[in-house]
Amino acid sequence: MGNLSLASAMLFEPRKAFLEIDAKPRWGFPLLVVILTTVAIALWYRSVVDLEWVTDRAIRSSSFTANFSEAQIEEAVKRSTSNPTLGMVTTALGTPIAVVIMGLISALYLLLAGKITGVKRSFGQWFSFTWWVSLPATLLSLLAAAFxxxxxxxxxxxxxxxxxxxxxxxxxxxxxxxxxxxLLSNIDLIQMFSLYLSVVGVRTWSGRSWLFSSVFALLPYALVYGIWAFISLR
Amino acid sequence: MSKGGKIIIVAAIVLALAGAVALKKMRGGDVKEVEIQTVATHVITPTILASGSLTYQTEIRMVSEVMGRVKSLYVKEGDLVKQGDVLLRLDPATTQAQVDALEAGLRQSKLAIDRQRVASDTLETKWKRYQQLRQSGVVDANTYDDIRSQNEQSKVELNSSMQMALQTEAQLKQAREQLAKTVLQAPISGRVTQLTIKVGETAVPSVTSIAGSDLLTIADTSNLYAEVNVNETDVARVVPGQTAKIVPAAFSEQSWEGTVETVAVSPRQIAGQGKSYPVKIRLKPSATLQFHTGMSCRAEIATRGTSADAVVAVPVQAVKYEESTDRDAPAKSSLFVVKDGRVKQRTVETDIADDMYISVQKGLAAGEQIVVGPARVLRFMRDGERVKPAPVVEEAPVTVKSP
Structure with missing residues (x-):
């Protein structure tokens, strides 16, 4: 199965796609697409958005600047937005690094969880799993951002x-x-679809129940979002 | 999955996204809530802000000129006193003893003068007699010279005693003055605004403020003043006769009316700040406001009369300033005019301002609607954005007097 067919299968027939990845793990194509798409969204957003406005909001919402006066906030905004080109370059270089690190962490978790629960797959397989799962969600995010x-x-x-x-x-x-x-802005249907794909993938590879597959795939997200919800809603 | 099924899924996804975006727009996500005000004419009273403290016209800090224990105190803080009233007495025992001793010394000196005068007169008579005897050749030259010498010596001694008496008299006068200073009298009529000494404490003569040196303060309370420090950049616009509003620190909702009386000629350097010139503002008495000398206050000095014509003016926060690329040119002023639910950024020419309004000379007419807030929204407002009035909208009357 070619990469495009595999990407299509991931959207329409995920079980079939996971069997293919299990048999022939590969991650170059989805990794490249995910990085390019994420960078494209970030750069597009930066080139369109009112940078001063968005920086002002970011500074005001940060706990580090809670005691800043209006003048200090204004100064910080000015300093942060004084060189837009540098900001673009930082985004273009920083985003791929961040994306790859997140992928590595995710694959590492899946590897460790698989070893503990007996779902034995190599790191390369889980790494491939991670990027193929991310692919549809990233493309859908691009579509949403474009809208x-x-x-x-x-x-x-x-x-x-x-x-x-x-x-x-x-x-x-x-x-x-x-x-x-x-928190509520970060939980969206596209991300949920991505999580659903992870559960299907684990179920396909482990041959275990939906409950096992859900706990296996969703545990880190449940922990992260649970702690986040506890902090932001208390 | 069949091709038709795939098309349906893709179409559903696209529709879901389009629907979500449309839903947000229908909810008015892009429309900003702003405070809108109708442009009106106002009388602008340009003011200068300065801070300082409340004070009386004359305040006298009384210190003791002699050292002594306070024996009696006849006033308490807040008492009204008249010029010459006795305020306190110091224990006069030591000074009185000095006076008594000097009086005795003076009396003794006078007796010594009398005794020497008698002796001198006797020697004078004796010398005159010996003068005749010498001419007759009855008395030899040695005896005659002795008598003459004794006579002259007695005169010198008499003179010396008289000078001693004068010296004692001067000391006595000084001691009596010291004695008089043990009684403190009010130098002016007024109110005792501060009493720092108590009966039994020792008053100490000192020019520096050490314990016991300050006794009390009397102030002429008939005239109340605010002494404020006007920045050197503003002082040229302050002249006697201008009106001012004085807001004391403790009663920020109330104020005195005042008139500038004097502007200092020489500046005062305040640490950490620039130079400033003390300006004295005479306050109109107020039945409701309590005057506390030394209390911090804020003054708004009107540098132009309020009789000027009403002009088109907008709240100061409504005007946005952009630095000009030409360093010598003034900043570009603009504001947001609301029309058909959208804002239009319009460049205007501004002139004088007071603490609430700024006059607009060109670019705006009374009756137009402008955005006046909130500040955060206004700061990032862009030309052409959609706006709607915030729930509470205050419309300014057609002509009002700014405070």
């Missing part, structure tokens, strides 16, 4: 707005200054 950026009537677009299928956008409509805004 938002192309239809925006203002340049003041929050990063959270790039996820129109998030829980906050669909259900809660919390504003920037309300607690839970960032």
């Amino acid at each position: 938002v950026l192309l239809t925006a009537t203002t340049a003041q677009i929050d990063q959270a707005d790039l996820k129109p299928l998030s829980l906050n956008a669909l259900l809660f409509q919390k504003t920037f200054d309300q607690s839970g805004y960032t």
